[in-house]
Amino acid sequence: MSEASSAQPSRAASPTPGREFSTESYFNTQRPPARLEVQTEMMREFVKKWDGKKRVVLVTSGGTTVPLESNTVRFLDNFSAGTRGATSAEYFLGAGYAVIFMHRLHSLRPFSRHYSHSLNPFLDLLTISSDSVVATPEQAKHLLPVLRAYNKAHDEGTMLSIDFQTVNDYLWLLRAAGTVMAPLERRGMFYLAAAVSDFFLPDDKVAEHKIQSAKGSLHLEMDQVPKVLRPLVQEWTPEGYIVSFKLETDDNLLVPKARAALARYGHQLVIGNELHSRKYRVVFVERAITPPASGKEGYFTGGVRGLVDKRITGAMTPPLRGAVTPGGGAYEETWLELGQLNGGDKEKEIEEYIIAELVARHEAWIKAKK
Ligand code: PAZ
Numbered sequence: 001m002s003e004a005s006s007a008q009p010s011r012a013a014s015p016t017p018g019r020e021f022s023t024e025s026y027f028n029t030q031r032p033p034a035r036l037e038v039q040t041e042m043m044r045e046f047v048k049k050w051d052g053k054k055r056v057v058l059v060t061s062g063g064t065t066v067p068l069e070s071n072t073v074r075f076l077d078n079f080s081a082g083t084r085g086a087t088s089a090e091y092f093l094g095a096g097y098a099v100i101f102m103h104r105l106h107s108l109r110p111f112s113r114h115y116s117h118s119l120n121p122f123l124d125l126l127t128i129s130s131d132s133v134v135a136t137p138e139q140a141k142h143l144l145p146v147l148r149a150y151n152k153a154h155d156e157g158t159m160l161s162i163d164f165q166t167v168n169d170y171l172w173l174l175r176a177a178g179t180v181m182a183p184l185e186r187r188g189m190f191y192l193a194a195a196v197s198d199f200f201l202p203d204d205k206v207a208e209h210k211i212q213s214a215k216g217s218l219h220l221e222m223d224q225v226p227k228v229l230r231p232l233v234q235e236w237t238p239e240g241y242i243v244s245f246k247l248e249t250d251d252n253l254l255v256p257k258a259r260a261a262l263a264r265y266g267h268q269l270v271i272g273n274e275l276h277s278r279k280y281r282v283v284f285v286e287r288a289i290t291p292p293a294s295g296k297e298g299y300f301t302g303g304v305r306g307l308v309d310k311r312i313t314g315a316m317t318p319p320l321r322g323a324v325t326p327g328g329g330a331y332e333e334t335w336l337e338l339g340q341l342n343g344g345d346k347e348k349e350i351e352e353y354i355i356a357e358l359v360a361r362h363e364a365w366i367k368a369k370k
Contacts, residue, residue: 021202023226026171031203033169039162040176043100046160047180047188050098054158055187055362057097058177060194061085062104064167066201066222073210075166080195082107084245084278084351088191089159090149091355097189098158100181102173104194105163111150114142167197171228178236185239186366189358190232192244200225229265241365242267243358249275258285259331268365271354280338280350284357288332 021029033039050056062085063078086108089101093110101110108116115122125139135143153159162177164170181188199222211218233242244267246258254272261270262285272283336357338350 021223021226023228023231026226027175029202029204030168030171032172033164033166036172036176039173040180042160043162043177044180046098046100047184049157051184051187054096054098055189056100056181056184057092057189057191058100058102058181059085059089059092059191060102060170060174060196061089062107063195064104064170064197065165066167066197066199067206068201068220069207069210070203071209076197078195078197080104080107082109083113085191085193086110086113087349087351088193088355091349091351092191093153093158094149095355095359097359098160099153100160100162100177102162102164102170102177102194105165109161110153110159111146114146167200167225170194170196171225174228174232175236178232178240181240182237186241186369188237188239189241189362190237190243191358192229192242195247196225198225199223227265229261229267233265233267239369241269241362243269243271246270246272247275247278248272251277254283255285255333258283262287262331269358269361282336282350282354284332284334284336286332286334286361288330 047056061080062082063080065075065077067075082103085101085103087110089099089110092099099110103109114120115125125135125143126133127136128134134140162173164173178190181190201220202223205221205223229242229244232240244261244265246254246261248254248257251274254274258270258272261267269284269286272285274281334357336350336353338348338353
Protein backbone atom coordinates (compact mmCIF):
# COMPACT_ATOMS: atom_id res chain seq x y z
CA MET A 1 0.00 0.00 0.00
CA SER A 2 1.28 3.47 -0.86
CA GLU A 3 2.10 6.10 1.76
CA ALA A 4 -0.71 8.24 0.50
CA SER A 5 -3.36 5.61 0.89
CA SER A 6 -2.16 3.88 4.04
CA ALA A 7 -4.16 5.99 6.49
CA GLN A 8 -7.37 4.15 7.29
CA PRO A 9 -10.18 6.42 8.35
CA SER A 10 -11.85 5.81 11.66
CA ARG A 11 -15.38 6.83 10.78
CA ALA A 12 -16.28 7.72 14.33
CA ALA A 13 -13.60 10.35 14.81
CA SER A 14 -15.01 13.28 12.87
CA PRO A 15 -14.64 16.63 14.67
CA THR A 16 -17.57 18.58 16.07
CA PRO A 17 -20.01 19.61 13.31
CA GLY A 18 -19.31 23.00 11.80
CA ARG A 19 -15.68 23.03 12.93
CA GLU A 20 -12.83 23.35 10.50
CA PHE A 21 -11.15 20.02 9.86
CA SER A 22 -7.39 20.00 10.19
CA THR A 23 -5.66 18.15 7.39
CA GLU A 24 -4.82 15.37 9.79
CA SER A 25 -8.35 14.96 11.10
CA TYR A 26 -9.66 15.07 7.54
CA PHE A 27 -7.52 12.19 6.31
CA ASN A 28 -8.13 10.28 9.55
CA THR A 29 -11.89 10.43 9.21
CA GLN A 30 -12.77 10.58 5.51
CA ARG A 31 -12.81 7.52 3.29
CA PRO A 32 -10.20 7.41 0.49
CA PRO A 33 -11.53 7.00 -3.06
CA ALA A 34 -11.73 3.42 -4.31
CA ARG A 35 -9.09 3.90 -7.04
CA LEU A 36 -6.59 5.85 -4.94
CA GLU A 37 -3.98 3.08 -4.78
CA VAL A 38 -4.11 2.38 -8.51
CA GLN A 39 -3.97 6.07 -9.40
CA THR A 40 -1.12 6.66 -6.95
CA GLU A 41 0.89 3.82 -8.52
CA MET A 42 0.27 5.25 -11.99
CA MET A 43 1.61 8.61 -10.85
CA ARG A 44 4.58 7.01 -9.13
CA GLU A 45 5.52 5.06 -12.27
CA PHE A 46 5.13 8.16 -14.41
CA VAL A 47 7.37 10.24 -12.15
CA LYS A 48 9.96 7.46 -12.06
CA LYS A 49 9.91 7.22 -15.85
CA TRP A 50 10.56 10.92 -16.39
CA ASP A 51 12.72 11.79 -13.39
CA GLY A 52 16.05 13.06 -14.71
CA LYS A 53 14.76 13.23 -18.30
CA LYS A 54 12.10 15.90 -18.17
CA ARG A 55 10.65 18.31 -15.69
CA VAL A 56 7.31 17.14 -14.39
CA VAL A 57 4.25 19.28 -13.73
CA LEU A 58 1.03 18.35 -12.00
CA VAL A 59 -1.83 20.30 -13.61
CA THR A 60 -5.13 20.20 -11.72
CA SER A 61 -8.19 21.11 -13.73
CA GLY A 62 -11.97 21.43 -13.51
CA GLY A 63 -14.39 21.70 -10.61
CA THR A 64 -14.98 19.36 -7.69
CA THR A 65 -18.35 18.05 -6.54
CA VAL A 66 -19.79 17.62 -3.06
CA PRO A 67 -22.26 14.72 -3.09
CA LEU A 68 -25.34 15.06 -0.93
CA GLU A 69 -26.02 11.32 -0.94
CA SER A 70 -23.61 8.40 -0.98
CA ASN A 71 -25.77 6.74 -3.62
CA THR A 72 -25.41 10.04 -5.41
CA VAL A 73 -28.37 11.55 -7.19
CA ARG A 74 -27.62 15.15 -6.23
CA PHE A 75 -24.42 17.03 -5.68
CA LEU A 76 -23.10 20.58 -5.38
CA ASP A 77 -20.66 21.58 -8.06
CA ASN A 78 -17.93 24.15 -8.55
CA PHE A 79 -17.83 26.32 -11.62
CA SER A 80 -15.06 25.43 -14.13
CA ALA A 81 -15.07 23.84 -17.55
CA GLY A 82 -11.41 22.88 -17.24
CA THR A 83 -10.34 25.24 -20.02
CA ARG A 84 -7.44 26.75 -18.09
CA GLY A 85 -6.05 23.38 -17.06
CA ALA A 86 -6.48 21.62 -20.41
CA THR A 87 -5.02 24.53 -22.37
CA SER A 88 -2.11 24.93 -19.97
CA ALA A 89 -1.29 21.22 -20.15
CA GLU A 90 -0.81 21.56 -23.92
CA TYR A 91 1.64 24.43 -23.50
CA PHE A 92 3.54 22.57 -20.77
CA LEU A 93 3.90 19.61 -23.13
CA GLY A 94 5.06 21.97 -25.86
CA ALA A 95 7.64 23.37 -23.45
CA GLY A 96 9.08 19.88 -22.90
CA TYR A 97 7.43 18.98 -19.58
CA ALA A 98 5.95 15.64 -18.65
CA VAL A 99 2.41 16.37 -17.44
CA ILE A 100 0.22 14.69 -14.85
CA PHE A 101 -3.18 16.00 -15.86
CA MET A 102 -5.41 15.61 -12.81
CA HIS A 103 -8.85 16.59 -13.98
CA ARG A 104 -12.52 16.42 -13.19
CA LEU A 105 -14.09 13.50 -14.99
CA HIS A 106 -15.67 14.65 -18.29
CA SER A 107 -14.19 18.16 -18.12
CA LEU A 108 -12.17 19.52 -21.03
CA ARG A 109 -8.97 17.68 -21.90
CA PRO A 110 -5.82 18.72 -23.70
CA PHE A 111 -6.13 18.54 -27.51
CA SER A 112 -9.70 17.24 -27.64
CA ARG A 113 -10.81 20.52 -26.00
CA HIS A 114 -10.49 22.15 -29.44
CA TYR A 115 -13.39 19.99 -30.56
CA SER A 116 -15.77 20.10 -27.64
CA HIS A 117 -19.28 18.95 -28.50
CA SER A 118 -20.82 22.30 -27.64
CA LEU A 119 -18.32 24.73 -29.24
CA ASN A 120 -16.95 22.82 -32.17
CA PRO A 121 -18.77 19.51 -32.73
CA PHE A 122 -16.47 17.09 -34.50
CA LEU A 123 -19.07 16.00 -37.06
CA ASP A 124 -18.94 19.54 -38.43
CA LEU A 125 -15.26 19.03 -39.31
CA LEU A 126 -15.93 16.12 -41.56
CA THR A 127 -17.08 15.63 -45.06
CA ILE A 128 -17.79 12.55 -47.15
CA SER A 129 -15.49 11.89 -50.07
CA SER A 130 -16.55 8.86 -52.16
CA ASP A 131 -16.99 6.22 -49.48
CA SER A 132 -14.62 7.66 -46.91
CA VAL A 133 -14.74 10.43 -44.35
CA VAL A 134 -12.19 13.23 -44.46
CA ALA A 135 -11.71 16.58 -42.72
CA THR A 136 -12.64 19.57 -44.83
CA PRO A 137 -9.50 21.40 -46.12
CA GLU A 138 -10.28 24.44 -43.95
CA GLN A 139 -10.65 22.28 -40.84
CA ALA A 140 -7.63 20.14 -41.68
CA LYS A 141 -5.45 23.25 -41.51
CA HIS A 142 -6.47 23.76 -37.85
CA LEU A 143 -6.58 20.09 -37.00
CA LEU A 144 -3.11 19.19 -38.25
CA PRO A 145 -0.98 20.88 -35.55
CA VAL A 146 -3.38 19.70 -32.84
CA LEU A 147 -3.25 16.12 -34.09
CA ARG A 148 0.54 16.21 -34.40
CA ALA A 149 0.98 17.45 -30.84
CA TYR A 150 -1.58 14.93 -29.56
CA ASN A 151 0.14 12.02 -31.34
CA LYS A 152 3.54 13.12 -30.08
CA ALA A 153 2.36 13.24 -26.44
CA HIS A 154 0.63 9.89 -26.90
CA ASP A 155 3.60 8.16 -28.58
CA GLU A 156 6.16 9.50 -26.10
CA GLY A 157 3.92 8.92 -23.08
CA THR A 158 4.50 12.43 -21.76
CA MET A 159 1.01 12.89 -20.34
CA LEU A 160 -0.75 10.89 -17.64
CA SER A 161 -4.46 11.56 -17.08
CA ILE A 162 -5.85 11.06 -13.59
CA ASP A 163 -9.51 11.83 -13.00
CA PHE A 164 -11.42 12.92 -9.92
CA GLN A 165 -15.02 13.83 -9.27
CA THR A 166 -15.60 14.82 -5.66
CA VAL A 167 -13.64 17.21 -3.48
CA ASN A 168 -12.73 14.17 -1.38
CA ASP A 169 -11.18 12.42 -4.42
CA TYR A 170 -9.27 15.61 -5.18
CA LEU A 171 -7.81 16.00 -1.69
CA TRP A 172 -6.61 12.41 -1.46
CA LEU A 173 -5.14 12.56 -4.96
CA LEU A 174 -3.38 15.85 -4.30
CA ARG A 175 -1.76 14.37 -1.22
CA ALA A 176 -0.72 11.30 -3.21
CA ALA A 177 0.68 13.45 -6.04
CA GLY A 178 2.59 15.64 -3.59
CA THR A 179 4.14 12.58 -2.00
CA VAL A 180 5.12 10.81 -5.22
CA MET A 181 6.52 14.01 -6.74
CA ALA A 182 8.63 14.87 -3.68
CA PRO A 183 11.71 13.01 -4.99
CA LEU A 184 11.77 15.36 -7.98
CA GLU A 185 12.63 18.13 -5.52
CA ARG A 186 12.79 21.44 -7.40
CA ARG A 187 12.27 19.77 -10.78
CA GLY A 188 8.59 19.23 -9.96
CA MET A 189 5.97 21.91 -10.48
CA PHE A 190 2.40 22.10 -9.18
CA TYR A 191 -0.06 24.13 -11.21
CA LEU A 192 -3.26 24.11 -9.20
CA ALA A 193 -5.92 25.45 -11.55
CA ALA A 194 -8.83 23.25 -10.40
CA ALA A 195 -11.79 25.03 -8.80
CA VAL A 196 -11.93 23.25 -5.45
CA SER A 197 -14.87 23.49 -3.11
CA ASP A 198 -14.20 25.29 0.18
CA PHE A 199 -16.96 23.30 1.85
CA PHE A 200 -17.86 19.65 2.07
CA LEU A 201 -20.11 17.17 3.84
CA PRO A 202 -18.15 14.72 5.97
CA ASP A 203 -18.92 11.03 5.44
CA ASP A 204 -20.99 10.82 8.59
CA LYS A 205 -23.28 13.64 7.45
CA VAL A 206 -23.97 12.29 3.98
CA ALA A 207 -27.35 10.59 3.54
CA GLU A 208 -27.04 7.05 2.26
CA HIS A 209 -30.06 7.17 -0.04
CA LYS A 210 -31.73 9.81 -2.13
CA ILE A 211 -32.98 12.60 0.14
CA GLN A 212 -36.77 12.60 0.12
CA SER A 213 -38.56 15.85 -0.63
CA ALA A 214 -41.59 14.75 1.42
CA LYS A 215 -39.66 15.90 4.51
CA GLY A 216 -39.96 19.54 3.43
CA SER A 217 -37.10 21.99 2.96
CA LEU A 218 -33.51 20.81 2.98
CA HIS A 219 -31.05 22.24 5.51
CA LEU A 220 -27.38 21.64 4.95
CA GLU A 221 -24.54 22.45 7.29
CA MET A 222 -21.26 21.98 5.52
CA ASP A 223 -17.80 21.87 7.05
CA GLN A 224 -14.78 23.71 5.81
CA VAL A 225 -12.36 21.83 3.62
CA PRO A 226 -8.90 21.78 5.21
CA LYS A 227 -6.35 24.14 3.68
CA VAL A 228 -4.16 21.52 2.09
CA LEU A 229 -1.80 24.00 0.46
CA ARG A 230 0.00 24.28 3.79
CA PRO A 231 0.92 20.59 4.12
CA LEU A 232 1.61 20.40 0.39
CA VAL A 233 4.21 23.14 0.77
CA GLN A 234 5.55 22.21 4.17
CA GLU A 235 5.32 18.42 4.33
CA TRP A 236 4.35 16.55 1.20
CA THR A 237 6.62 18.20 -1.33
CA PRO A 238 8.70 20.89 0.36
CA GLU A 239 10.99 21.56 -2.62
CA GLY A 240 8.38 21.71 -5.39
CA TYR A 241 7.61 24.88 -7.32
CA ILE A 242 4.00 25.52 -6.33
CA VAL A 243 1.61 27.75 -8.25
CA SER A 244 -1.92 28.22 -6.94
CA PHE A 245 -4.80 30.11 -8.56
CA LYS A 246 -7.10 32.59 -6.92
CA LEU A 247 -10.47 33.28 -8.54
CA GLU A 248 -12.45 36.33 -7.50
CA THR A 249 -15.44 38.19 -8.88
CA ASP A 250 -14.23 41.53 -7.52
CA ASP A 251 -11.04 42.73 -9.25
CA ASN A 252 -10.04 44.70 -6.18
CA LEU A 253 -9.72 41.57 -4.09
CA LEU A 254 -7.37 39.75 -6.42
CA VAL A 255 -4.04 41.14 -5.31
CA PRO A 256 -4.72 41.35 -1.55
CA LYS A 257 -6.15 37.82 -1.49
CA ALA A 258 -3.24 36.48 -3.52
CA ARG A 259 -0.73 38.12 -1.18
CA ALA A 260 -2.58 36.76 1.84
CA ALA A 261 -2.37 33.24 0.36
CA LEU A 262 1.38 33.61 -0.19
CA ALA A 263 1.88 34.89 3.34
CA ARG A 264 -0.25 32.08 4.77
CA TYR A 265 1.10 29.10 2.88
CA GLY A 266 4.61 30.16 1.88
CA HIS A 267 4.50 28.81 -1.67
CA GLN A 268 6.06 30.41 -4.73
CA LEU A 269 3.34 32.03 -6.81
CA VAL A 270 -0.35 32.87 -6.89
CA ILE A 271 -2.03 33.60 -10.19
CA GLY A 272 -5.06 35.81 -9.66
CA ASN A 273 -7.91 35.90 -12.14
CA GLU A 274 -11.32 37.55 -12.18
CA LEU A 275 -14.26 35.50 -13.39
CA HIS A 276 -15.23 37.53 -16.46
CA SER A 277 -11.76 38.59 -17.63
CA ARG A 278 -9.93 35.34 -16.83
CA LYS A 279 -9.44 34.38 -20.46
CA TYR A 280 -7.44 37.52 -21.26
CA ARG A 281 -6.05 38.95 -18.01
CA VAL A 282 -4.27 37.44 -15.02
CA VAL A 283 -1.92 38.73 -12.35
CA PHE A 284 1.13 36.88 -11.02
CA VAL A 285 1.77 37.64 -7.36
CA GLU A 286 5.00 36.44 -5.78
CA ARG A 287 7.57 37.46 -3.26
CA ALA A 288 10.00 39.95 -4.73
CA ILE A 289 13.55 38.69 -4.71
CA THR A 290 15.12 42.14 -4.85
CA PRO A 291 12.81 44.87 -3.58
CA PRO A 292 13.17 47.78 -5.96
CA ALA A 293 13.50 51.40 -4.83
CA SER A 294 10.11 52.81 -3.85
CA GLY A 295 8.38 55.65 -5.63
CA LYS A 296 8.68 54.27 -9.16
CA GLU A 297 5.62 53.91 -11.24
CA GLY A 298 3.91 50.63 -10.69
CA TYR A 299 5.25 50.10 -7.21
CA PHE A 300 3.31 49.84 -3.99
CA THR A 301 4.00 50.68 -0.42
CA GLY A 302 2.19 50.68 2.91
CA GLY A 303 1.02 47.68 4.84
CA VAL A 304 -1.46 46.11 7.20
CA ARG A 305 -0.53 43.09 9.32
CA GLY A 306 2.48 42.45 7.13
CA LEU A 307 0.45 42.67 3.96
CA VAL A 308 0.30 45.66 1.73
CA ASP A 309 -3.02 47.07 0.72
CA LYS A 310 -2.36 50.56 -0.52
CA ARG A 311 -1.48 51.45 -4.06
CA ILE A 312 0.26 54.82 -4.19
CA THR A 313 1.22 55.16 -7.79
CA GLY A 314 -0.68 55.78 -10.99
CA ALA A 315 -2.63 53.41 -13.16
CA MET A 316 -0.94 50.11 -13.90
CA THR A 317 -1.18 49.02 -17.47
CA PRO A 318 -0.25 45.41 -17.87
CA PRO A 319 2.15 43.81 -18.32
CA LEU A 320 4.14 45.50 -15.62
CA ARG A 321 5.80 44.72 -12.41
CA GLY A 322 4.90 46.26 -9.08
CA ALA A 323 6.38 45.53 -5.71
CA VAL A 324 5.70 46.20 -2.09
CA THR A 325 8.07 46.36 0.82
CA PRO A 326 6.11 45.93 4.04
CA GLY A 327 8.46 45.46 7.02
CA GLY A 328 10.75 42.88 5.52
CA GLY A 329 8.34 41.16 3.13
CA ALA A 330 8.10 42.26 -0.48
CA TYR A 331 5.68 41.20 -3.13
CA GLU A 332 5.89 41.60 -6.84
CA GLU A 333 3.05 41.64 -9.31
CA THR A 334 3.15 40.91 -12.99
CA TRP A 335 0.02 41.50 -14.99
CA LEU A 336 -0.46 39.65 -18.25
CA GLU A 337 -3.12 40.87 -20.61
CA LEU A 338 -3.74 39.25 -23.92
CA GLY A 339 -4.37 42.34 -26.04
CA GLN A 340 -1.11 43.84 -24.85
CA LEU A 341 0.89 40.71 -25.27
CA ASN A 342 0.10 39.91 -28.85
CA GLY A 343 -1.08 43.07 -30.46
CA GLY A 344 -4.73 42.18 -30.03
CA ASP A 345 -4.63 38.83 -31.84
CA LYS A 346 -7.65 37.15 -30.25
CA GLU A 347 -6.66 33.78 -31.70
CA LYS A 348 -3.93 33.64 -29.09
CA GLU A 349 -4.46 32.05 -25.70
CA ILE A 350 -3.26 33.64 -22.48
CA GLU A 351 -2.04 30.24 -21.26
CA GLU A 352 0.77 30.41 -23.85
CA TYR A 353 2.16 33.45 -22.01
CA ILE A 354 1.40 32.11 -18.55
CA ILE A 355 3.35 28.94 -19.26
CA ALA A 356 6.28 30.82 -20.86
CA GLU A 357 6.53 32.93 -17.68
CA LEU A 358 6.33 29.87 -15.47
CA VAL A 359 8.94 27.90 -17.37
CA ALA A 360 11.38 30.79 -16.88
CA ARG A 361 10.57 31.08 -13.18
CA HIS A 362 10.83 27.33 -12.67
CA GLU A 363 14.24 27.33 -14.35
CA ALA A 364 15.39 30.12 -12.03
CA TRP A 365 13.99 28.24 -9.00
CA ILE A 366 15.96 25.12 -9.94
CA LYS A 367 19.16 27.09 -10.57
CA ALA A 368 18.83 29.03 -7.30
CA LYS A 369 19.37 25.78 -5.38
CA LYS A 370 22.70 24.91 -7.03
O1 PAZ B 1 -11.77 26.01 -16.06
P1 PAZ B 1 -11.96 27.43 -16.48
O2 PAZ B 1 -10.96 27.84 -17.51
O3 PAZ B 1 -13.36 27.71 -16.86
O4 PAZ B 1 -11.67 28.32 -15.16
C1 PAZ B 1 -10.39 28.36 -14.63
C2 PAZ B 1 -10.41 28.81 -13.17
C3 PAZ B 1 -11.03 30.18 -13.07
C4 PAZ B 1 -11.22 27.82 -12.35
C5 PAZ B 1 -8.93 28.85 -12.68
O5 PAZ B 1 -8.20 29.76 -13.42
C6 PAZ B 1 -8.83 29.21 -11.20
O6 PAZ B 1 -8.81 30.34 -10.82
N1 PAZ B 1 -8.81 28.20 -10.33
C7 PAZ B 1 -8.77 28.37 -8.88
C8 PAZ B 1 -10.15 28.71 -8.39
C9 PAZ B 1 -10.19 29.02 -6.91
O7 PAZ B 1 -9.96 30.16 -6.49
O8 PAZ B 1 -10.44 28.07 -6.19
